[in-house]
């Protein structure tokens with residue numbers, strides 16, 4: 001299993017910490033569904049739940065439906081060279 005890509009700002013909740021649904025410790029991070037969870041806890045859950053439904057984007061496997069990586073953004077650099 002790979003690491004999740006959560007570079008998008010949507011994963012950081014500026015309103016503050018909430019208890020992680022996996023380990024119970026506070027975290028400002030949120031999954032795509034708004035679930036409070038550490039990135040490492042989400043990766044660990046994916047590792048421990050290999051049968052979970054997969055999330056695919058344009059044919060690429062980005063993780064599980066519950067915890068998955070940010071879909072790659074369309075590059076604006078195309079044609080700018």
Ligand SMILES: [Zn+2]
Nearest residue numbers: 020023038041
């Ligand atoms: Zn956690």
